[in-house]
Amino acid sequence: MAKYNREALLRSLKSYKQTLDKITNYIEQEDWETLDKQLNQNHSDRLKFHF
DSSP states (O other), X not given: OXXXXXXXXXXXXXXHHHHHHHHHHHHHTTOHHHHHHHHHHHHHHHHTTOO
């Protein structure tokens, strides 16, 4: 898969890493309100992909 879809895979991984970095920062800063909003948004986004 990675061999034939390299660019799309790299874009997805970079986006995922950025989200993880944001979540990590919210936890480190004890920004619980923003963390809650981010996690709820992530949950809503995931629901769009369930069949």
